[in-house]
Every structure is written in structure tokens, then in C-alpha cells.
Amino acid sequence: MAHLRTEGICKNFGGVRALHNVDFSCARGEIHALLGANGSGKSTLSKIITGVVAADRGTVYINNRAAAIHGPNDMFAQGISAVYQELSLIPQLTVAENILLGQEPTRLGGINSKAAWKRAAEVLQTIAAKLDSEIPLHVPVRSLSSAEQQLVEIAKALAREPEILILDEATASLREKEVQVVFEEVRRLREQGCTVIFISHRLEEVFDLCERATVLRNGEVVATVNLAETTEQDLLRHMLGEVASVDSLSVPAPQDRVVLEVKELSSASSFQRINFQLRAGEILGLGGLQGQGQSEVIQAIYGARPYTGRILFEGQEVQIHKPAAAINSGIVLVPGDRHVEGLALQRSVLENVTLPSVAHRSRFGLLKMGREEEVTAGVVERLQVKVADVHLPVNTLSGGNQQKAVIGKWLLTQSKVMLLDDPTKGVDVQARLEIYRSVEELCSQGVSFLLSSSDNKELIALCHRVLVMYEGQIVAELAGEELTEENLVAASMRITPGVKGVS
Ligand SMILES: Nc1ncnc2c1ncn2[C@@H]1O[C@H](COP(=O)(O)OP(=O)(O)OP(=O)(O)O)[C@@H](O)[C@H]1O
Numbered sequence: 001m002a003h004l005r006t007e008g009i010c011k012n013f014g015g016v017r018a019l020h021n022v023d024f025s026c027a028r029g030e031i032h033a034l035l036g037a038n039g040s041g042k043s044t045l046s047k048i049i050t051g052v053v054a055a056d057r058g059t060v061y062i063n064n065r066a067a068a069i070h071g072p073n074d075m076f077a078q079g080i081s082a083v084y085q086e087l088s089l090i091p092q093l094t095v096a097e098n099i100l101l102g103q104e105p106t107r108l109g110g111i112n113s114k115a116a117w118k119r120a121a122e123v124l125q126t127i128a129a130k131l132d133s134e135i136p137l138h139v140p141v142r143s144l145s146s147a148e149q150q151l152v153e154i155a156k157a158l159a160r161e162p163e164i165l166i167l168d169e170a171t172a173s174l175r176e177k178e179v180q181v182v183f184e185e186v187r188r189l190r191e192q193g194c195t196v197i198f199i200s201h202r203l204e205e206v207f208d209l210c211e212r213a214t215v216l217r218n219g220e221v222v223a224t225v226n227l228a229e230t231t232e233q234d235l236l237r238h239m240l241g242e243v244a245s246v247d248s249l250s251v252p253a254p255q256d257r258v259v260l261e262v263k264e265l266s267s268a269s270s271f272q273r274i275n276f277q278l279r280a281g282e283i284l285g286l287g288g289l290q291g292q293g294q295s296e297v298i299q300a301i302y303g304a305r306p307y308t309g310r311i312l313f314e315g316q317e318v319q320i321h322k323p324a325a326a327i328n329s330g331i332v333l334v335p336g337d338r339h340v341e342g343l344a345l346q347r348s349v350l351e352n353v354t355l356p357s358v359a360h361r362s363r364f365g366l367l368k369m370g371r372e373e374e375v376t377a378g379v380v381e382r383l384q385v386k387v388a389d390v391h392l393p394v395n396t397l398s399g400g401n402q403q404k405a406v407i408g409k410w411l412l413t414q415s416k417v418m419l420l421d422d423p424t425k426g427v428d429v430q431a432r433l434e435i436y437r438s439v440e441e442l443c444s445q446g447v448s449f450l451l452s453s454s455d456n457k458e459l460i461a462l463c464h465r466v467l468v469m470y471e472g473q474i475v476a477e478l479a480g481e482e483l484t485e486e487n488l489v490a491a492s493m494r495i496t497p498g499v500k501g502v503s
């Protein structure tokens with residue numbers, strides 16, 4: 001008997017068909033993957049199961065009984081717990097306060113809330129300890145890295161010991177070690193009979209954790225498969241209709257001209273004495289375990305974080321103490337957290353995509369609307385952004401499609417250095433390739449990139465060189481034949497056989 005089952009679920013948003021006649025079923029104690037390209041309906045189905053979104057038609061059954069889930073109370077009562085793709089933590093509140101917020105409302109104030117709180121704090125500390133790190137409970141959430149925030153969300157969800165757990169791209173900002181620790185906890189819950197729905201664009205994770213997978217395409221179920229009998233190519237074919245061409249990239253060699261140089265760059269406790277040169281047309285990676293200062297280095301160069309030391313741009317020392325100064329020099333940032341820095345969520349897709357580059361196209365301050373639509377249509381087509389109408393607010397796009405919009409807007413600017421901070425987080429395979437191709441093309445036009453990524457494969461596919469960071473310092477540089485996944489992992493953990501160290 002199915003533990004969780006949906007029958008004939010339909011959902012439209014205005015004219016957009018998000019789900020159509022979705023029949024989906026999980027056995028008790030099963031870890032079931034929900035797969036599909038960006039905008040295929042995964043998050044919408046998750047939210048219908050948790051009662052955040054109401055279906056137009058269809059029924060959710062739990063233990064064969066129609067479940068009426070209309071909000072958080074019903075969801076808790078059914079033993080469902082979820083980690084959504086968008087973080088739901090409140091940045092100004094402390095970790096402890098955020099954990100409390102997530103507790104079952106009916107128990108709040110009672111003796112049970114204390115126990116529940118304690119359990120969540122314990123789960124969080126267990127996860128942190130396995131990672132040899134600490135996540136302090138009494139600091140504001142905004143002072144944590146995005147991966148740490150994600151771990152807080154996960155700990156909150158796991159601590160409820162749910163009967164049904166939904167993880168919607170909960171691992172997207174985590175690196176391999178963290179993912180493994182989270183998987184251990186998920187498997188432990190499964191042993192206790194918990195049913196898990198797992199959503200991820202990283203197929204390796206899916207094969208590692210899940211037994212079966214259901215694939216959505218344009219809001220319809222196209223296949224349900226046993227993963228043991230399925231290849232990655234099969235899954236891609238189900239997701240995309242046809243297999244994406246994965247012909248390898250050929251990133252041209254960089255020029256000799258140095259565009260950006262940092263000398264003895266330090267920032268309080270975040271990173272120390274960083275030195276590197278970035279040449280025209282070069283893609284330089286920042287690797288290492290999560291939270292070793294990579295994002296902070298990028299933020300400093302973007303003028304969003306105080307630093308000491310020197311930054312030279314095209315041979316001249318520059319003072320970059322606010323983002324406007326960076327953008328003026330032609331340095332732009334594609335952030336990992338699109339909701340904080342990347343997008344004006346209430347504004348339309350067209351406005352978001354065209355605004356930063358508007359100056360290049362306006363004459364005497366005048367803009368032709370038709371031209372702006374054309375430009376936006378170009379980006380939408382190139383990155384295959386799934387959007388019904390470019391005049392809709394950008395927050396109506398699926399998570400991955402929002403990220404494509406962030407990247408699209410910077411592709412249009414004529415920037416010299418692009419700082420990419422985990423740019424393909426939550427982006428599907430096909431779009432990821434499109435983004436890589438765009439990077440390759442810009443690179444051949446002489447644009448330089450500094451790329452931090454939680455995905456080692458991405459660093460290897462794109463970068464000419466990778467600087468590995470550990471506790472705020474550069475501990476190794478990998479290039480050419482040495483740039484392998486094995487060496488990257490080893491250098492990240494400071495196990496260094498065969499790797500040339502830099503000190
Ligand atoms: N609130 C909304 N208003 C309008 N359209 C929406 C809304 N929420 C979702 N959609 C649309 O529904 C479709 C499915 O979106 P959904 O977020 O479920 O996709 P997804 O499979 O989770 O994608 P991703 O991998 O990018 O997260 C998309 O076309 C999206 O634009």
C-alpha cells in the first residue's frame with residue numbers, strides 16, 4: 001500500500017499550466033526522487049502535498065485516506081515536514097529563534113516545545129560535529145553562510161522526526177561532505193519508516209540516495225523508474241525528451257594581459273593574505289570545502305566587504321569599497337543567493353534582465369520598448385528561461401529559471417570581470433550547459449571570470465586554474481593535468497599526495 005499518493009493533480013497559475021493529471025506514489029520507508037527540468041512542476045507538487053499551494057483538481061492520499069491539508073497545522077498533524085527551495089529563515093533572528101519558529105504551533109509555550117527545540121539544536125550540533133565545525137545558536141542567521149543556513153533548515157525538518165519528509169533542493173548549496181552527512185541522517189529516519197521525497201538536479205545524489213524516481217516534464221509525469229535499472233542517460237531522456245548534447249567544452253587559452261590583481265588581500269577573520277593575478281580571458285576557480293572564505297573574497301572584490309591589501313585593475317590600483325565602484329570598473333557579481341542580491345523579485349522579468357545593461361542601448365536617455373523586449377527575448381531563448389510572459393514578476397518563475405534570469409542580465413552587460421558565486425545552483429543540466437557555453441563565449445572575447453563553486457565537476461570543466469582555499473588561505477593551486485576531482489578533494493582536506501602546495 002502506498003504511504004503517500006496523489007491522484008489527478010492539476011494546477012494552473014493564470015495561463016501557466018504547472019501540473020496536469022499528476023499521479024504519484026511512494027511506499028512507506030521509500031526514498032523517492034522527483035526529477036525534471038527547471039519549471040517542470042516539482043516544487044509546485046511538493047507545495048500541494050504540504051498544503052502551501054491548493055490544487056485546482058485532484059487528491060492527496062496518506063495511508064489511502066484523502067488528506068485535507070490546508071496549512072501548517074494540517075501538515076504537522078499528518079507528520080509531514082519539508083525543506084523548501086527558498087530559504088524560510090528570518091535573517092535578523094538568531095539560529096535559536098529560527099529553530100523555535102519552526103516548532104509545532106499547538107505545542108508552543110507548552111513543555112513539549114522545549115523538548116522539540118532541544119532536539120532540533122541537538123540535530124544541528126550532530127551535523128556540525130560530523131563536519132568538524134560549529135554552528136553557533138545565538139548569532140543572527142544572516143551571519144551564517146548559505147550552506148550553514150541550509151543546514152539549519154534541514155536540522156529543523158529532521159528533528160521533527162516526520163513520517164513524510166520533503167527535501168526540495170535542500171542540498172543545492174552544500175558540498176559533498178555536507179551532503180553525505182545529511183544523507184546519513186535521512187537514511188536513519190528512513191530506517192524508522194519515514195518516507196522521503198528528494199528533489200535535486202545532481203543526478204549522482206539521486207542515484208546515491210534514492211530507490212525510485214518519478215520524472216516530470218512540463219507538469220506531467222512521464223516515467224517512474226527503479227534507479228537500480230536505470231542509467232543517467234535514461235533519466236536525461238525522460239527529463240528533456242531528448243538527450244542533451246554533452247560534447248565537451250573547449251575554453252580558449254587566456255591572454256597574457258593581467259586584468260585583475262590582488263595583493264595581500266585580507267578581511268578580518270574571513271580570509272588572509274590572498275594573492276593572485278587574473279588574466280584576460282581566464283577562468284580562475286576558487287575551490288575547497290564550503291565556507292573557507294571563497295564567497296568572502298568575491299564579496300571583497302565586489303566592494304561588498306571591507307578588506308585590507310591592494311586591488312589592481314588593468315594595472316592601476318583601485319579603491320573598491322562599494323559595489324557601485326566595482327560595477328563602474330566593469331566588475332560584476334552573479335551571486336549564489338539570487339533573492340538577496342540578484343533580483344528585484346516584484347519587478348518583471350524584462351526589467352530584471354535589461355536594467356543593468358540599459359545604458360548601452362539608450363540614446364539620449366531614450367529607450368525603445370520594442371528593443372528591450374527583443375533583447376529579453378534573446379536571453380530567454382538563449383538560456384531557455386521558462387516564462388509565459390516577460391512582463392510577469394520574476395518571482396513567478398521556478399527557482400532555476402530565476403537563476404537563469406540573474407545570469408542573463410549580466411551576459412548583456414559589457415563587463416570585463418565576472419565574479420560568479422555558485423552560479424548554477426539549482427539549474428538543470430540543459431541550462432547548465434547553456435550557461436557554460438555563454439561563459440566559454442565571453443571568455444573567448446577576453447572577459448575574465450573568478451568562479452567559486454560547490455560543484456567540483458564544474459570547476460574542472462570550466463577553469464584554467466583553481467585556487468584551493470582552507471581556513472581563509474590559499475593552500476594549493478591546481479591547473480592542467482593536475483586539475484582532477486581527486487586532487488581537488490585531497491587539497492580541500494589538506495591531504496596532499498601529488499599536489500603541489502602553495503604557501
Ligand atoms: N506563484 C506562481 N505564479 C505563476 N506561475 C508560477 C508560480 N509558481 C510556479 N509557477 C510556474 O509553474 C511552473 C512550475 O514551477 P515549479 O516551481 O513547480 O518548477 P520546478 O520543477 O520546481 O523548477 P526548478 O527546478 O527550477 O525549481 C513554472 O512554469 C513556473 O513559472
Ligand SMILES: [Mg+2]
Nearest residue numbers: 043085398399
Ligand atoms: Mg523548484
